[in-house]
Amino acid sequence: MNEGAKSQAAPVRGVLGRLRAAYEELVLPAAIRIACSHPSFGPWRERALASVSGDVVEIGFGSGENLSRYPGAVRSVAGVEPSARALRASLENSLRAAFPVTVHRARAESMPFASDSFDSAVATFCLCSVEDPAAALSEIARVLRPGGRLHFLEHGLSPEPRVAAWQRRLDPIERAVAGGCNLSRDPRAMLEAAGFEVLELEEAAALGPKPWGYLYRGVARPIAD
Numbered sequence: 001m002n003e004g005a006k007s008q009a010a011p012v013r014g015v016l017g018r019l020r021a022a023y024e025e026l027v028l029p030a031a032i033r034i035a036c037s038h039p040s041f042g043p044w045r046e047r048a049l050a051s052v053s054g055d056v057v058e059i060g061f062g063s064g065e066n067l068s069r070y071p072g073a074v075r076s077v078a079g080v081e082p083s084a085r086a087l088r089a090s091l092e093n094s095l096r097a098a099f100p101v102t103v104h105r106a107r108a109e110s111m112p113f114a115s116d117s118f119d120s121a122v123a124t125f126c127l128c129s130v131e132d133p134a135a136a137l138s139e140i141a142r143v144l145r146p147g148g149r150l151h152f153l154e155h156g157l158s159p160e161p162r163v164a165a166w167q168r169r170l171d172p173i174e175r176a177v178a179g180g181c182n183l184s185r186d187p188r189a190m191l192e193a194a195g196f197e198v199l200e201l202e203e204a205a206a207l208g209p210k211p212w213g214y215l216y217r218g219v220a221r222p223i224a225d
């Protein structure tokens, strides 16, 4: 590119960068919050959290959507969330909780906790977006106490080949517009590859449109227990 073309492209890049930042800061968090709090997910969340107990680490804490659904057996919750905006949005829910809540600005791939710190780990609509799910699952196995369980609720790969093909085609667009979310990740395969045994699994097409609507809910334990 010659010098003239370069100097014309720079302002355009600047405007596009600002538009993207505004989208990620203002539009995306609200859109994710609205999508994740869809009423049809309520019963799925209730089932996912029903047997959570003790000291809990919740990765991809978001705005603390799960806090009001934790059962009485929960002693404390440590939320792990990289987005400052999401953490700010979680404050009200954290203050309303019936147990102590701490929030940590961190990624699930590298958590600021000692090994064997938690009785339960929770991931809801999160393993689709973490950059390195194998590293996040290995961290979960590290911070869980012996006998600890991971309780998960995720959208993911459809068993219908035509839908799965669309999920793979749409993945690059989804990643670009939805905060790194992937449609075609297979939670069961990811857990097994990371050394977890899946103890309980419920999966179903929960709502349309199909590429976004296939849900996996279950409980898993690190095999090294």
Ligand SMILES: C[S@@+](CC[C@H](N)C(=O)[O-])C[C@H]1O[C@@H](n2cnc3c(N)ncnc32)[C@H](O)[C@@H]1O
Binding pocket: 032, 036, 037, 059, 060, 061, 062, 063, 065, 066, 080, 081, 082, 083, 086, 106, 107, 108, 109, 123, 124, 125, 126, 129, 130, 131, 132
């Ligand atoms: C779709 S939202 C789900 C929020 C919440 N778990 C729920 O069920 O409503 C995904 C969340 O994962 C967070 N996230 C993305 N990458 C992450 C990572 N590497 N570690 C932890 N959280 C991450 C995002 O910032 C976002 O808040």
